[in-house]
Amino acid sequence: MWPEAKVLHLRRALAVALLFATVSLSCLVLIRDVESYHFFSSYPLSSFPSIFPSASTDPVATKNEYPLGKILNDAAMKDKTVILTTLNEAWAAPNSLVDLFLESFKIGDRTRRLLNHLVIIALDQKAFARCQAIHSHCFSLDTEADFHEEAFFMTPTYLKMMWRRIDFLRSVLEMGYNFVFTDVDVMWFRDPFPRFHLDADFQVACDHFTGTFDDVQNRPNGGFNFVRSNNRSIEFYKFWYSSRTTYPGYHDQDVLNFIKVHPFISDIGLKMKFLDTTNFGGLCEPSRDLNQVCTMHANCCIGMENKLYDLRIMLQDWKHYLSLPPSLKRLSVVSWRAPQKCSIEAIFKLNGTPEKNVQG
Structure with a gap:
């Protein structure tokens, strides 16, 4: 048998060894946790979407x-x-018509502030999503037809889109709001409100202006108009919309030209x-x-x-005009270089006669 002193010494040695092993193991665990922290810090949670879903991936x-x-x-x-x-997917794509439209407000004379009052009515989900990304006031309009693609002139989809627009504008009037309706292919170069007639319920731009504001021989274009909300304008929009059945196969602009008399x-x-086309x-x-x-409209x-x-x-020409000194601006030495690609003759060939209205 060992002496009692040796047994006591051995027990002490075993206790120290056990304590050392415990401390060493704890240190290893701590080091591993620290390394794991640095690993995940280098690779954010969004790098592991299947394990850590991120709100940024939500549609x-x-x-x-x-x-x-x-x-x-x-x-x-x-x-x-x-x-x-109004806006659909085709016109809402990046570097498309809506971008030029908004740019015209930003570079126009006293027009940037008007963007605060612009509501873009989206006709499909992608147009609505793009609107939310680039503008403050967006509304998604429920539609029965699929308006996401380019609606070619006078196709059934084009006609449905135009008439859906008229019906929606009637509802805005019934809510008590006056509105300026503008197509997306209208460039806003100056504040138009000082040029509007104070005594009109419904005032509309023209493809051809005869020189007289109340001459029914003027050729109206529904792509730009200012309407005041009252009983007369509401009844007019109801009549305009109902007239689509009287003149089947015609778009809203043609029907407006029929019913104006x-x-x-x-x-x-x-x-x-x-x-007046001098201003509009x-x-x-x-x-x-x-x-x-x-305003200038890409009609015809x-x-x-x-x-x-x-x-x-057109935007390039306007920027060039703005860069001129006042003396040259007064001389009106700059004119539009457009149209170059657009052609009114093509419209006449499509319609078969120049007596029919042209596209807005």
Whole structure:
């Protein structure tokens, strides 16, 4: 048997060894945890989507966050006037028409502030998602038809889209809002409000202006108009929309040209005015004086690529005009180089006769 002193010494040695082993193991665990922390710090949780789902991978919202009434109220001017445009996927794509449209507001004369009052009405989910990415006031309109692709002139989809627009605008009037409706292919170069008629319920741009504001021989273009909300304008929009069945196969602009002389207009007392192309021009009849132009419309033009080409030229011409000294601006030495791709002759060939209205 070992002496008692040796047994005690051995027990002490075993206790020290056990303590050392325990401390060493704890250190190894701690080091491993630290290394694991550095590993995951180098690779954020989004690198492991199957294990750690991230909110950033959620799809863009495709439903309205707020009802139309709130969106209009947020965008409205003090007199309850809003600016409205409609947008589908084809016209909403990056570097497409909506980008040129918004750029014109940003470089125009006293037009940037008007973007605060613009509501973009999206006709499909991708257009709505793009609107949310580039603008403050967006509304997704429920539609029965599929409007996401380019709606070629006078096709059934084009006609449905135009008439859906008229019905929607009627509902805006019924909510008590005045509106300026503008197509996305209208460039805003100056604040148009000082040029509007104070005594009109419905005032509309023209493909051809005869020189007289109340001449029914003017050729209206539904792609740009200013409408005040009242009983007369509401009844007019109801009549306009219902007239699609009277003139099947025609778009809203043609039907407007038919009904502008209808006795119903006089019966309800609607005050209709036509806007001078000097201020509200288009490719059909350009505004020649850049000192007076407010808007320019890519009308008399078929095909998005053609519109894009000529509208880009138009924006370049406007920027060149802005760069001129005041003395040269007053001389009106700059004119539009467009149209180059757009052609009114192509419209006439499509319609078969120049007596029919052309595309807005």
